Amino acid sequence: MVAWLNRQFEEVLTAARAKVTRDCGVADSLALARFLEYFGQHEERNEVLTVARRVHPSSNALTIEKVRALAQLGHLSEAVELAIELLKSDLTRASGGATLLFLARNDGELLNQIGRLLSSSSADGIRRRRSELAAKFFNAAGNRERAWREIDGLIKGSIDRGFVRQSAPPLAIGQSRALQALVEAQQLLTSRSITNFAVSGTLLGLIRDNAFIRGDKDIDIGTLGAPAGAIREVFDEHPLFRIKWFDSDDTIKVQHFNGVEIDIFRHIERSGSHWHGDRIFGWLNSIVEDISVFKFRSHEINTPIHPELYLEENYGDWNIPQLDFDASFDTPNLVIEDREAAAFHQAMRVFRFLSEGHYTKAERVVRKFQDRFPDYTSETIRLAESFIKKFYGDEDWRRNVYLAARNQRAKASRKATGMRYFYASRVYPTLKSTLPPPAWRILRDAKRKIKALAQI
Known part of the structure; x- marks a missing residue:
């Protein structure tokens, strides 16, 4: 089956390689690299990313993909070094931080070093993402006291910002x-x-x-x-x-x-x-x-x-x-392997739900946190509980939050429908008649063919 699929798509890969070699665009190079990853062509994937990064040295997306490619080939020291360079050059968004956390998960000294770098560079307005990563680095390094200090600051920052509109939940699988x-x-x-x-x-x-x-x-x-x-x-x-x-x-x-x-x-x-x-x-x-x-x-x-x-x-x-079932709290056969790490994980969830405006979920986690981890219930967790109660007591704001979220979803749906019609009726016919297909479209069509072939 694998050999047959490889033969079927050799022509597609050849066309995509030619397109990337000629234009070397960021999107085309990323598409080809990820396609090669699925087919196990890790060496070629690494070479494609090396060439693309020479043309686009400031592309964070290419650098992160290069880090992943190096790690896949087993070049962990090079991957970590490149990830640290990326992190230092873009502390505002902490690009590559999550990848670096995974790569350095067994090196306590390096984890502490990166955690201090992220924490010291934090500032109002751009602090949240970096502080969240810093807390995870300190926790992975076993520096729990520093990790709790970071998460307390994050929760208090969410409370100080006040109520926020509810963000859209992640898409469910079909x-x-x-x-x-x-x-x-x-x-x-x-x-x-x-x-x-x-x-x-x-x-x-x-x-x-x-x-x-x-x-x-x-x-x-x-x-x-x-x-x-x-x-x-x-x-x-x-x-x-x-x-x-x-x-x-x-x-x-x-x-x-x-x-x-x-x-x-x-x-x-x-x-x-x-x-x-x-x-x-x-x-x-x-x-x-x-x-x-x-x-x-x-x-x-x-x-x-x-x-x-x-x-x-x-x-x-x-x-x-049970609509409010939580596998990390409610399963009868649950075994907590690391109690402090579990409490930290739940505190991170409290922060995440507060920052995204999911106050019902935040209230549920806070309530269960206090029941399961009373010895880790800090003043910050109690402040979060009071803040959520204030949200439930403010009926006007609560109504505005949900109405805004509903209107935002409806607006996004209308925009998507309109854009689909615009592209189908005007843009696609023009592009099809004047331009060769880009590599990402070739790979998209290949992806559809793989799905169809796999069902035969």
């Missing part, structure tokens, strides 16, 4: 794209003799709703027995998937070519149970002795042999939808 990603990921793992099955929210939606949960952001798959390296190798070699990141050897995040992200949870036997999770949170289930097949829209989906038991252990009364 039903058809989610099904394609789940089926193809499971088929790939099964072809390599890796036992796999749907878990968590994906399993809940399939069994309870006979659909993927509305508003879900990713797909969840569990595996048995296979080491992390083998799982990463399986997805890295296949053109339809790429490894997005892996914070530990227990959880691996993969992205399908259609954009859907997949969380791969390795199930590890621990004290007569199967554990899965990460460095902060874990979940314990009964031993998954075997898998069964669930028929869903003419497809066969792997599930645990007793899916109802698995769901009961994860969610309790799983048949009744």
